[in-house]
Amino acid sequence: MLLATGGYEFPGIPKITDLYKKRQWQLEHMAGAFRVFARKGFTEGTSGHISVRDPVDPNTFWINPLGKHFGMLKASDMVHINEQGQVIGGNKVAINAAGFVIHSAIHRARPDVHAACHMHSVAGKAWSAFGKPVDIINQDSCLFYGTQAVYNDFGGVVIGEEEGQRLVEALGKTGRVIFLQNHGxxxxxxxxxxxAYLFTALERTCEVQLMVEAAGLEKKIISNEAAEFTARINADPETLYTEFQPDFEYEIWKSKGELSKGEL
Structure with a gap:
């Protein structure tokens, strides 16, 4: 991570060896991500979900309960489910069926993916109608250089296992973000x-791209060399984790004790 200077290191991703403590740490950050998304206006009825792979049993994951506002979520609200979609722990309540299909497929196919975010955000929905990635036209969009995918086979609400599999095939082995055509x-x-930081950045990037398209002027695309260099500096896991911390810590401050960093 090259963000910091001045002779002092900025703390990055903590090294937590106790898997049960790591589980709690993840759940606290998951709840914080939902509150950030609520503040940024990504709520849309019961749509939208975040999943986190369980560090104790990596074949299972945690997801948000169905029908609870993102801005109210706490770590204790999260639901622990297995690969068959059965609730096995945590908050034993119903979950979003489409959310399970999408997230379970991703976690099974991509061992490197420990978390996934899908929201019905406004700019993301608007840009998804084009069925194409965003252009690399500013420094922030370089975060997505070489890692964008498109799923252009919208077939309605995702409730079938086969559609979840097709989505995973579109994401591929190295994709980090995916545009679900006519969806988000x-x-x-x-x-x-x-x-979560990639989601907030991609949503804003879609918003900016829509403004650029509306202007109708010639776009200047960043060169592959400059985009690759910028992505290498700004889009590594440690830097992206760090970029999210100001928003997360603001939610901790606002929560009056309901949220914590989870570092024990």
């Missing part, structure tokens, strides 16, 4: 912080 955005990461 989905981002992934090694931590929920990384996936």
């Amino acid at each position: 955005l989905l981002t992934t990461g090694g931590t929920v912080d990384e996936a």
Whole structure:
């Protein structure tokens, strides 16, 4: 991570060896991500979900309960489910069926993906109608250089296992973000912080791209060399984790004790 200077290191992703403590740390950050998304206006009824792979049993994962506002979520609200979609721990309540299909397929196919975020955000929905990635036209869009995928086979609400599999095939082995045509955005990461920051950045990038398209002027695309260099500096897991911390810590401050960093 090259963000910091001045002779002092900025703390990055903590090294937590106790897997049960790591589980709690992840759940706290997951709850914080939901509150950030609520503040940024990504709520849309019962749509939208974040999943986090369980460090104790990596064949299972945690997801948000169905029908609870993102801005109210706490670590204790999260639901622990297995690969068959059965609730096995945590908050024993119903979950979003489409959310399970999408996230279970990703976690099974991509061992490197420990967290995934999908919201029905406004700019993401708007840009998804084009069925194409964003252009690399500013420094922030370089975060997505070489890692964008498109799933252009919208077949309605995702409730069938086969559609989840097709989505995973579109994401591929190295994709980090995917545009679900006529649907919205989905981002992934090694931590929920990384996936959540990529989502907020991609949503804003879609918003900027829509403004650029509306202007109708000639676009200047950043060169592959400059985009690759910028992505190498700004889009590594440690830097993306760090980029999310100001928003997360603001939610901790606002929560009056409901959220914590989870570092024990």
